[in-house]
Amino acid sequence: GQQVMQIPQYQHVQEGEDFTTYCNSSTTLSNIQWYKQRPGGHPVFLIQLVKSGEVKKQKRLTFQFGEAKKNSSLHITATQTTDVGTYFCAGPGDMRFGAGTRLTVKP
Amino acid sequence: DVKVTQSSRYLVKRTGEKVFLECVQDMDHENMFWYRQDPGLGLRLIYFSYDVKMKEKGDIPEGYSVSREKKERFSLILESASTNQTSMYLCASTRGLAGGVNEQFFGPGTRLTVL
Numbered sequence: 227g228q229q230v231m232q233i234p235q236y237q238h239v240q241e242g243e244d245f246t247t248y249c250n251s252s253t254t255l256s257n258i259q260w261y262k263q264r265p266g267g268h269p270v271f272l273i274q275l276v277k278s279g280e281v282k283k284q285k286r287l288t289f290q291f292g293e294a295k296k297n298s299s300l301h302i303t304a305t306q307t308t309d310v311g312t313y314f315c316a317g318p319g320d321m322r323f324g325a326g327t328r329l330t331v332k333p
Numbered sequence: 334d335v336k337v338t339q340s341s342r343y344l345v346k347r348t349g350e351k352v353f354l355e356c357v358q359d360m361d362h363e364n365m366f367w368y369r370q371d372p373g374l375g376l377r378l379i380y381f382s383y384d385v386k387m388k389e390k391g392d393i394p395e396g397y398s399v400s401r402e403k404k405e406r407f408s409l410i411l412e413s414a415s416t417n418q419t420s421m422y423l424c425a426s427t428r429g430l431a432g433g434v435n436e437q438f439f440g441p442g443t444r445l446t447v448l
Contacts, residue, residue, distance in 0.1 A: 235373065259436070268423060268439040269376070314376065320389065321366060321427075321437060325375035 230258070230317045232324030240332050245302040247327035249315035256318045258298045260289060263326070264311045272300075305331050336360075337440040339424055345446045352411040354443050356424030363429035365407035366437070367391075367399065369420040376423065382407055383429065414447045421445075 231250045239245050249258065257276045261269040273282055275291035275298060282289045286309075288301045302309055312326040340355035356365065364383055368376040368391075378391030380399040388399050396418060400408045407426075411418055424440040 232375075261437070268442055269425075269437070270439070271436040274434045274436070316437070318435075320378065320381055320391070321425075322378060322392070323368070323376040325373070 229322050230255075230315055230324045232315055232327060234327055235325060236328050236330075238330045238332065239305050241307060242304050245305050245309070245329055247300050247313050247315075247329075249298045249300075249324050251296050251317060254295045255298075256295075258291060258318070259316045260298075260300055261314045261316065261323075262311050263314065267311075269314060302329075305329070307331050307333055337424060337426055337438050339422075339440040339443050341443050342441060343444050343446075345448065346411075346414050347448050348415060350411075350414050350447075352414050352445065352447075354409040354411075354422055354424075354445070356407045356409070356426075356440055357405055358407075358426040358438070359405065360426070360428075360438070361404065362426035362438075363404075364427045364435075365401065366425045366427075367397075367407065367409045368423045368425065369393070369418075370423055370442075371420050379409065414445075416447050419445060419447045 260272040263269045280291040366381040367379040382401045425437040427435040
């Protein structure tokens with residue numbers, strides 16, 4: 227399977243600050259997916275990126291897929307307490323997940 | 334709505350017991366997956382299946398086996414439970430469309446404690 231590495235492992239921000247998590251692969255990915263897991267919950271699909279250089283937005287969330295299709299990022303603008311959770315990226319096919327970035331937000 | 338259900342939310346077993354974790358999905362999905370989730374380690378793939386009676390090893394299959402006799406059901410079996418298998422177990426399924434968006438739908442998880 228195509229392994230993906232994710233950083234940082236943890237991120238603590240003040241409410242209103244921005245947040246970014248990064249996902250990297252040593253091989254080219256046909257696509258990449260992002261998931262969010264709220265505390266006590268299960269991962270929920272956010273988005274799938276397919277095209278080189280693709281940028282997609284969901285309200286305050288911006289997802290990018292690198293030109294070489296080996297890296298991706300999720301950026302949250304002006305974090306809110308509802309953004310708390312762990313964000314995972316996942317490679318295609320047999321769905322290997324990154325280790326996740328756990329976001330905590332101080333009100 | 335797609336629904337993935339798991340047989341138990343919480344389970345406590347003793348070392349050496351045989352443990353069955355059941356997962357059922359109701360959307361006729363081709364692919365099903367079993368993960369375990371541990372703090373700091375993310376989601377680690379144990380086994381997956383692309384079709385009935387088919388199974389593939391993930392990254393950490395040791396100590397586990399699986400069964401997929403029907404399309405909607407994917408069972409994870411711990412042949413002889415050990416304390417290091419104490420974890421949260423998550424089942425997921427996808428449609429498996431080539432070229433499509435293969436969103437994974439997760440069950441609520443089973444928190445297994447092995448004493």
